[in-house]
Amino acid sequence: MCLAIPGKIVDISPENQDSAMVDVVGVRRRIDLGLLHDDKPVVGDWVLIHVGFAMSKISEQDAAEQMSTLRMLGEIDGAMQEVQGYGLDEVN
Amino acid sequence: MRFVDEFREPELISKTAEEIRRLAGTNRHYRMMEVCGGHTHAIYRFGLKDILPENIELIHGPGCPVCVLPMGRIDDGLSIANDPDVIFAAFGDMMRVPGTLGSPLEHRARGMDVRIVYSPSDALKLARLNPNKHVMFFAIGFETTAPSTALTMMRAKAEGIQNFSVFCNHVTIIPAIRAILDSPDMRLDAFIGPGHVSTVIGCRPYEWIAQNEHKPIVVSGFEPLDMLQSIVMLLRQLRAGEAKVENQYKRVVPWEGNRAALKAMAEVFQLRPYFEWRGMGFISQSALSVNEKYAEFDAERRFQVPGIRVTDPKAAQCGEVLKGVLKPHQCKLFGKECTPEHPIGALMVSSEGSCAAYHNYEHRKAAMVSLSPMA
Numbered sequence: 001m002c003l004a005i006p007g008k009i010v011d012i013s014p015e016n017q018d019s020a021m022v023d024v025v026g027v028r029r030r031i032d033l034g035l036l037h038d039d040k041p042v043v044g045d046w047v048l049i050h051v052g053f054a055m056s057k058i059s060e061q062d063a064a065e066q067m068s069t070l071r072m073l074g075e076i077d078g079a080m081q082e083v084q085g086y087g088l089d090e091v092n
Numbered sequence: 093m094r095f096v097d098e099f100r101e102p103e104l105i106s107k108t109a110e111e112i113r114r115l116a117g118t119n120r121h122y123r124m125m126e127v128c129g130g131h132t133h134a135i136y137r138f139g140l141k142d143i144l145p146e147n148i149e150l151i152h153g154p155g156c157p158v159c160v161l162p163m164g165r166i167d168d169g170l171s172i173a174n175d176p177d178v179i180f181a182a183f184g185d186m187m188r189v190p191g192t193l194g195s196p197l198e199h200r201a202r203g204m205d206v207r208i209v210y211s212p213s214d215a216l217k218l219a220r221l222n223p224n225k226h227v228m229f230f231a232i233g234f235e236t237t238a239p240s241t242a243l244t245m246m247r248a249k250a251e252g253i254q255n256f257s258v259f260c261n262h263v264t265i266i267p268a269i270r271a272i273l274d275s276p277d278m279r280l281d282a283f284i285g286p287g288h289v290s291t292v293i294g295c296r297p298y299e300w301i302a303q304n305e306h307k308p309i310v311v312s313g314f315e316p317l318d319m320l321q322s323i324v325m326l327l328r329q330l331r332a333g334e335a336k337v338e339n340q341y342k343r344v345v346p347w348e349g350n351r352a353a354l355k356a357m358a359e360v361f362q363l364r365p366y367f368e369w370r371g372m373g374f375i376s377q378s379a380l381s382v383n384e385k386y387a388e389f390d391a392e393r394r395f396q397v398p399g400i401r402v403t404d405p406k407a408a409q410c411g412e413v414l415k416g417v418l419k420p421h422q423c424k425l426f427g428k429e430c431t432p433e434h435p436i437g438a439l440m441v442s443s444e445g446s447c448a449a450y451h452n453y454e455h456r457k458a459a460m461v462s463l464s465p466m467a
Binding site: 050065082 | 100130133134138183184208209210211212213214217218233237239240243288291292315316343346351352356443
């Protein structure tokens with residue numbers, strides 16, 4: 001799916017540099033930073049997330065615009081459902 | 093132009109639309125293909141066709157990984173999971189895709205252990221949580237998603253996980269574009285290039301389209317303004333007789349792509365000599381399979397798959413719609429036997445499928461007409 005969800009990195013695990021806690025409009029989940037080795041994000045950076053992996057770093061403004069785009073596309077519910085589903089917090 | 097007011101920066105959008113009209117003129121008919129399903133979805137959702145002049149025709153490409161998967165592959169994945177000790181894990185948009193004996197969701201209703209995951213890492217997590225079962229992850233997607241599957245398998249290997257495998261249906265975009273250009277019934281002037289696939293592969297892989305086929309291609313973002321700007325850029329090239337690769341989505345897409353992602357893919361995957369695409373037949377080197385090093389995580393090697401080719405229901409014209417030869421509403425089953433509630437083919441199931449997008453847009457348009465005052 002082409003869904004790319006913007007999120008802010010709020011924590012990076014000290015034991016595992018690839019595991020980050022991200023905040024997507026208030027929902028916090030762990031995502032994988034393994035694809036950004038060449039451009040390591042730090043806490044406070046915004047990233048575009050796809051299937052639980054950060055794909056690229058973006059600006060805060062671009063993140064806001066991307067949320068707006070998802071809303072316009074009618075994809076916001078799908079996006080939030082996806083983020084909430086990361087980590088199997090509710091095993092289905 | 094009722095949709096324009098809903099958008100951000102309506103003035104800029106109006107200006108860009110005017111620029112398009114000016115550049116497009118009236119003498120020439122332009123056929124532009126948007127490759128990726130996300131763009132197809134955006135075009136319908138934003139009513140972009142209403143904004144564009146009549147002589148610009150947008151043709152939908154095959155960039156919907158769910159849509160291009162032949163039914164036989166879904167059957168294969170489900171047959172592996174027929175074993176009570178196997179958990180079938182896949183993304184949500186796979187759940188309602190029809191196989192010969194029903195969709196994954198329908199199989200779940202009949203007792204199969206089917207789980208929705210939103211990340212390949214979560215499929216791996218299921219394997220850790222269920223040591224007495226085997227978790228088979230039904231992997232789909234273009235190069236946007238393949239690196240995540242690859243990285244997950246690398247983690248599985250590093251951890252020595254024994255009960256996890258991937259049924260790999262990742263496909264690659266370039267051979268699909270090549271097949272479209274080689275197709276005798278296709279006449280295209282330009283391409284709107286995929287946004288998120290390009291974050292991984294970069295813009296270089298499209299250079300042959302410009303250099304060898306002499307068609308301009310602009311990698312585009314997903315906002316209405318992004319797509320309209322991309323069309324301006326394409327029109328400028330076409331009017332000047334140029335053919336280049338341009339990047340309109342610079343804020344997200346690096347020209348060189350994502351090296352770490354490409355490395356992960358190379359570590360785990362290899363190219364299949366050929367792979368069948370729904371409606372397009374066999375395309376060489378167009379899909380990925382798990383390589384020898386990661387064989388223990390390859391569901392096709394751990395399990396027996398029937399590998400039976402299943403053709404689409406005779407009346408369904410999924411193939412022609414996928415290639416852009418037919419518009420969705422021109423398929424005989426569209427809106428009648430085949431609807432989003434009762435899909436016959438994957439193009440009606442996936443939100444990126446052109447049939448689903450067109451169907452929802454038509455309903456939205458009809459609803460708006462009924463709400464607005466009579467002229």
